[in-house]
Amino acid sequence: MGQGTVGMEIVRQMQGPLHAIFVPVGGGGLIAGIAAYVKRVSPEVKVIGVEPSDANAMALSLHHGERVMLDKVGGFADGVAVKEVGEETFCLCRELVDGVVLVSRDAICASIKDMFEEKRSILEPAGALALAGAEAYCKYYGLKGKNIVAITSGANMNFDKLRVVTELANVGRKQEAVLATILAEKPGSFKQFCELVGPMNITEFKYRCSSDKAAVVLYRSRASGKKQVCMSYMEFDLIFDPVEEIVVEIMG
């Protein structure tokens, strides 16, 4: 009931035609409530769910036409980390929801940073989810000049999580890349590594001794372009943790 009134507030406050409402999805209660109201009074408005790509129970369930239970679920956006969506909410979503957008953890972090920089508000990951989804959707469809709403639903943040967000936000904006290289634990290999990555603009560096034979070097590079990072990867045989693309999956 309360979830439906979110939809009512949006419709009442609309100033001009609304293209879409983006809603974070956990068990599906919020989006089902909003969709139930909005589709009744303004069926032309799209209601689009947003899930983390590693907590995509609703997208999978809609795709398969039945509720799917995830084996494991990513806990970064803990407000929406569910293994299975609700029975009733699934039925409503199947009928009423226009699509689901999946976004990466890095994209969520970038949206938290954007919100802070523009409004000085701190969102929790689940709260920034819809913002990241709206951005991915607009980019994917090349939408400009449309009215859209993203539900920024929560602010359950703590300093530990904020530290992770700070670290990943630039990766989400493709301004930084996170890389790892396995180095042989033998004289000269670190020197060789330095010579190989010499041209890269390294912003953080960690050396982790993992065994007598090898060590893992984790480092960040300010990306002047993805090309530079990928080239380094091929030339130097680095293990590249790809700067994840925002994944967009729109259901039928």
Ligand SMILES: Cc1ncc(COP(=O)(O)O)c(C=O)c1O
């Ligand atoms: C921050 C936040 N956003 C959104 C939701 C919506 O989740 P659901 O789809 O389960 O209604 C929740 C649920 O607890 C939440 O904590």
